[in-house]
Amino acid sequence: MEEGVQKRGELIVVASAKGGVGKTCLSVNLATAFCKKNIRVSLVDGDFQFGDVSLSLDLKSSFTMKDILDEGESIDKPSILSYLNHHESGLKVLAGPDRPEYADLVTPETIENVLNTLLEEHHYVLVDCGVGFHENNLKMLDMADRVLLVTNLEMSTLKNTRLMLETFETLDIRHKVELVLNRSTMESVIKPNDVVGILNSEEPIYLPNDFQTASQSLNIGIPFVMNQAKTDLAKAYYKMAERLYSKREITMFNDKKKSGLFEKLLTKKDVENEEEKVEAAPKKSLLKPFGRRRST
Numbered sequence: 550m551e552e553g554v555q556k557r558g559e560l561i562v563v564a565s566a567k568g569g570v571g572k573t574c575l576s577v578n579l580a581t582a583f584c585k586k587n588i589r590v591s592l593v594d595g596d597f598q599f600g601d602v603s604l605s606l607d608l609k610s611s612f613t614m615k616d617i618l619d620e621g622e623s624i625d626k627p628s629i630l631s632y633l634n635h636h637e638s639g640l641k642v643l644a645g646p647d648r649p650e651y652a653d654l655v656t657p658e659t660i661e662n663v664l665n666t667l668l669e670e671h672h673y674v675l676v677d678c679g680v681g682f683h684e685n686n687l688k689m690l691d692m693a694d695r696v697l698l699v700t701n702l703e704m705s706t707l708k709n710t711r712l713m714l715e716t717f718e719t720l721d722i723r724h725k726v727e728l729v730l731n732r733s734t735m736e737s738v739i740k741p742n743d744v745v746g747i748l749n750s751e752e753p754i755y756l757p758n759d760f761q762t763a764s765q766s767l768n769i770g771i772p773f774v775m776n777q778a779k780t781d782l783a784k785a786y787y788k789m790a791e792r793l794y795s796k797r798e799i800t801m802f803n804d805k806k807k808s809g810l811f812e813k814l815l816t817k818k819d820v821e822n823e824e825e826k827v828e829a830a831p832k833k834s835l836l837k838p839f840g841r842r843r844s845t
């Protein structure tokens with residue numbers, strides 16, 4: 550079928566402003582929970598340097614993103630699909646490259662091609678995204694229908710999450726974001742009720758603290774929604790899956806407008822530079838903190 554009239558699945562990108570807050574745990578368990586609905590679900594390890602989605606599912610991944618990269622830009626849909634690894638839950642997984650140095654080979658164009666192909670074939674495509682505003686991460690965020698932004702009750706995480714939300718506002722993608730407060734029942738001087746005020750945000754999705762279940766699951770490679778379904782943690786995940794599923798919208802490929810977040814960040818910087826010249830007083834650059842500069 551011609552692109553432009555074809556239904557596409559929903560793309561959920563799991564992101565965070567800080568590492569180690571529970572993105573992989575969430576991606577793997579949410580994707581597996583969706584599989585219980587007998588729909589087609591795929592999961593992409595979008596942390597191309599140190600991704601551990603395969604490990605978390607105990608998948609001996611025969612194929613990885615590197616195989617797709619090796620085929621070059623002319624790679625076709627059957628080849629992309631042939632590099633997915635099959636998990637017993639029904640989940641199809643695109644593993645990250647097995648060496649960190651291959652991450653540099655991944656381009657926004659490859660990401661777009663791979664995600665569009667997966668969206669043609671699956672009801673849900675989830676991405677476990679790396680931290681930060683790397684060009685590739687911006688591509689995934691740009692294409693996403695929904696961004697699950699994971700945070701916790703630590704001040705440094707909340708500070709960075711707030712900055713990330715402000716950047717999303719600038720990039721006009723704030724409306725796609727759902728906040729997830731992971732480990733919301735953990736001991737902390739910051740209380741779950743404080744989070745809305747600190748982040749100047751709406752009410753997040755709350756996930757309870759259960760380190761034993763979460764960590765054991767990641768270590769043995771069995772999602773807790775499969776073998777620990779009676780725990781409060783797994784129940785919260787099923788509830789979250791239900792909530793997201795009920796809000797699912799059928800999208801067509803031509804509904805997706807090209808916005809180019811990376812270019813937006815650059816444009817923002819150009820505008821600010823002009824303003825700086827006029828006002829003399831220097832303003833904070835959006836790009837500087839992310840370490841990318843436009844070549845002139």
Ligand SMILES: Nc1ncnc2c1ncn2[C@@H]1O[C@H](COP(=O)(O)OP(=O)(O)OP(=O)(O)O)[C@@H](O)[C@H]1O
Nearest residue numbers: 568569570571572573574732757758759760763764
């Ligand atoms: N709800 C939870 N309760 C308690 N511990 C949790 C919970 N969710 C995740 N964890 C723990 O948090 C740690 C980090 O989880 P995970 O690896 O998923 O984070 P991450 O954001 O993917 O990290 P990275 O940025 O390194 O990829 C793990 O030890 C995991 O067991």
Ligand SMILES: [Mg+2]
Nearest residue numbers: 572573596601
């Ligand atoms: Mg991770």
